Amino acid sequence: MNTTHMYVNPHANANHHQSAITVAGYRLKQKLGSGSFASVYKAIKVKYSSPDSETETETDADSINYNNSLPEIVAIKRIDRSSNKITKKVLENLYLEISILETYRHPNIVCLHQAHKSNEHFDLILEYCAGGDLQGLIRTRKSGGLSEPLTRRLMRGLTAGLAFLASQNLIHRDIKPQNLLLTGPLPLDELEDPARTEEEEQARRVENFPSSMFHLKLADFGFARHLQKASLADTLCGTPLYMAPEILQDRRYV
Numbered sequence: 001m002n003t004t005h006m007y008v009n010p011h012a013n014a015n016h017h018q019s020a021i022t023v024a025g026y027r028l029k030q031k032l033g034s035g036s037f038a039s040v041y042k043a044i045k046v047k048y049s050s051p052d053s054e055t056e057t058e059t060d061a062d063s064i065n066y067n068n069s070l071p072e073i074v075a076i077k078r079i080d081r082s083s084n085k086i087t088k089k090v091l092e093n094l095y096l097e098i099s100i101l102e103t104y105r106h107p108n109i110v111c112l113h114q115a116h117k118s119n120e121h122f123d124l125i126l127e128y129c130a131g132g133d134l135q136g137l138i139r140t141r142k143s144g145g146l147s148e149p150l151t152r153r154l155m156r157g158l159t160a161g162l163a164f165l166a167s168q169n170l171i172h173r174d175i176k177p178q179n180l181l182l183t184g185p186l187p188l189d190e191l192e193d194p195a196r197t198e199e200e201e202q203a204r205r206v207e208n209f210p211s212s213m214f215h216l217k218l219a220d221f222g223f224a225r226h227l228q229k230a231s232l233a234d235t236l237c238g239t240p241l242y243m244a245p246e247i248l249q250d251r252r253y254v
């Protein structure tokens with residue numbers, strides 16, 4: 001693994017009160033989602049000039065040296081190292097996820113700013129996607145689904161991301177709505193997809209997220225790997241409901 005961005009921070013979890021947990025100069029806020037091994041939190045950069053700055057730990061002061069250029073708000077994907085789910089295989093996948101995200105950058109792939117390792121956790125400091133995941137978008141639409149124009153727009157983003165991965169001989173292997181993120185709330189020019197509740201629709205109007213900034217991003221590279229040209233991956237993995245028929249039939253990727 002490329003360790004140049006991996007900071008070992010033994011004090012990162014010194015404060016066990018969730019709302020006061022600080023990782024690499026970021027304070028963890030609400031949980032954005034969770035999967036089998038990780039929990040993802042919204043996190044805000046600690047302000048050193050704020051009145052409570054005296055309460056910051058030494059760790060926070062150290063971290064200011066390496067997060068100066070990072071955004072105010074990020075998403076932190078946290079993996080508990082002590083969990084018995086963290087097998088050797090899971091660790092290998094995590095290192096691969098980090099190295100792939102560190103190496104490849106694309107507008108339709110979530111950006112990894114840094115990866116951290118403390119005694120208790122691995123923390124992936126990710127670009128924050130304020131629109132949440134595609135499953136959330138689908139669930140909050142009045143119609144219970146997405147219109148064709150919006151679907152086309154999102155699929156263009158998905159295919160651009162997948163085409164880039166294919167050009168780099170990478171396979172994702174866990175494409176599903178929960179792993180596709182949105183950079184912001186649905187822009188107002190998407191007229192055919194109102195939210196289920198009037199409050200959400202009102203929030204969307206207030207936010208008025210710029211259409212030019214609304215993108216879909218592939219995330220969760222936990223099953224991703226390199227695939228040599230003309231070879232086949234023969235590990236059966238993914239999420240059953242979203243697997244291609246040929247994978248469920250135990251055939252290999254082509």
Ligand SMILES: Nc1ncnc2c1ncn2[C@@H]1O[C@H](COP(=O)(O)OP(=O)(O)O)[C@@H](O)[C@H]1O
Nearest residue numbers: 033034035036038040075127128129133178220
């Ligand atoms: N960068 C992000 N911005 C906003 N929400 C995110 C971000 N990354 C993950 N999430 C949310 O957290 C959930 C779990 O993250 P994911 O990377 O898929 O973890 P897992 O490997 O445990 O499935 C996602 O389905 C999504 O809802």
Ligand SMILES: [Mg+2]
Nearest residue numbers: 035178179220
């Ligand atoms: Mg996931």
